[in-house]
Amino acid sequence: MYNKLGRYVLMAIFAFSALVSVYFYQYQLALISATLSAFILWSHIKQSSVLLASKHFKNSDYERAEQVLNEVNRPDMLSKGRRGFYEFMRANIALKREDYETAEYHFQIASRYPLGGKNDKAYVLIHLANLALRKRDAQKALVYTERAKELATSSRAIEIIKNIEKEAEKLAN
Structure with missing residues (x-):
């Protein structure tokens, strides 16, 4: 590390x-x-410095986590497991800065790689659905929530998905 x-x-x-x-x-x-x-x-x-960055990310030190993530010259060369976490952290840091385009880009990439478990992948899809709602794209949000429903295991994730579906249906009508 x-x-x-x-x-x-x-x-x-x-x-x-x-x-x-x-x-x-x-x-x-x-x-x-x-x-x-x-x-x-x-x-x-x-492996690069992804594990070290995740330590800072979990401690909510997003500036330091981003500095460590910037050390990764070629994220496409990372192993599958590390690449998913790399993109997930990049996306969340962009969300904290309210850079929604960058966050969506990194969440899209993170959704293609394995993360910790099914529930983690469901949260990536939930974030993508929220970003689609922000763009007023109800159809895209509903597609993401359908995929997230299949993966969600926690009651909190299921509750969030239901709320997003309600908002998307309001937006579609």
């Missing part, structure tokens, strides 16, 4: 250790050091 700079420093240390081990004919140590450096590189590409 290191930031970008910390991972780069660790990779450099292990790479240097591998070179020193080769210089002293310690090939097993060189292999271990090179493997650790490669593992950290893989972790940097596939």
Whole structure:
């Protein structure tokens, strides 16, 4: 759970250790050091700083969470699980700033990736339905709520879906 700079420093240390081990004919140590450096590189590409950002996000430190998320150069290279959380956090940060277009964009992407569970995915769809209502698109909101109904497991989520459906039906009439 290191930031970008910390991972780069660790990779450099292990790479240097591998070179020193080769210089002293310690090939097993060189292999271990090179493997650790490669593992950290893989972790940097596939996992990045999403876990560290989620820690800040859960503590409602959205500024710091966004700073850590900005360290991710290529979100398309993240693993499926990390990409979903990355997009979910980006969308929620955009919602807090009332940047609804960006929030909708990130929620759309988050809906394509696995999240924690069915209920989490239902909340993504609920957010999308709310954003559709904000745009006065009742039909889109109803489609999102139908999909969210299939996934919702908590009574709170089901209640929110019912409220959105009522608002969408008022808007459609």
